[in-house]
Amino acid sequence: MEILIIQGSLGNPSRTAALAELSARTLAREGHRVRLFDLRVHDLPWAVPYGEEESWSRSSPSLRELIRAAAAADAFVWASPVYHNSYSGVLKCALDHLTEREFRDKPVALCGDGGRRGSEQPLEHLRTVARSLHACATSVVVASRADDFTLKDGQYVVTNQEITVRVGEMCRQLAAFAELLRGSAGAVLRSAQRAEELA
Template identity: 40%
Template sequence: MTNVLVLPGSSRSGSFSTALARYAADRVAEAGAGAWLWDHRQRPLPPADPEYHDRPADHPDRTVRELEHLASRCDAFVLVTPVYHNSYSGLLKNCLDHLTMHHFRMKPVVLLGHGPRLTAVQAVDHLRTVVRGLYGLALPAQAVTTPADYGSDTEDRPRLKDPALCGRVTEAVTMLLRTAGHRAEGRS
């Protein structure tokens, strides 16, 4: 089975980017793959410690070791960020700083973002450069949302509702799973 680690860049309750991450994780699961959605509220990470930069599995913090374990076992990633100062969030940066090139090497990555305007695509572009630096394969399919693209679910949390964007995220997840599947087949 293909496993996908979904890393949102927000810990805020009611976060649009976390809703977007949930939507992507649900599409992964609906396709029959494993979807692991990291929850920063439930599993906060400490600041990255350069002492463990090349060996996160040895980090004394259990949560960092859990993240490292999931990243080692996954076949693909979905990175989702809110826009902070015209770039991706520090929370996501800290999460990525706990991982290494080993975790991303030749693995497909879908990039998703949320911001007040469509200029949020710049944060996704910044992540594309980071993924390249980690030797991951940033896929061309991506999506950026704004507040108008959401409604509310039964718990009054944001829920992606725009049909075109739902289609874009689904298309990106489909591309991710196809690419990850080819990658996994090539390993056997």
């Protein structure tokens, strides 16, 4: 499977980034081709109204890269910290540039860090976004807390074994959903057509 992980935290160090990286390693060990699109290193323009996005995509290499990667993906992981009981603005901006052509009939796994208290609310908001894009969010999500991590060499790493196990369960369910949905309703054809439009 081609799996695109969109990492939606600008923090450095970042617990959300640590979750995204753990998900990437877990999926890669299962033999999947994983692309980690880290919004800390990809400066995307603000999304513009429908009908105008093509000119923006052609002027922004990072945005063209995101759209192509999303069109080619069989499945996604969206990762976000909790900001004001919701998901991050940079992740919202990235998703606003994409359409149901990239997501229809594809699964999305949701994970994020809720700080000291922890919160699944951003993931529930993202579940609504996935539904609006005709994607299928997995039932297994990962909502971590600050004390699930340890700072090592200036970067966070997951040290709570329960979170590591949960990430594994999420990734396995994502791959299983992707296998079931891979050919559903012409999703692959639509993605190929979208990628060709942007070439």
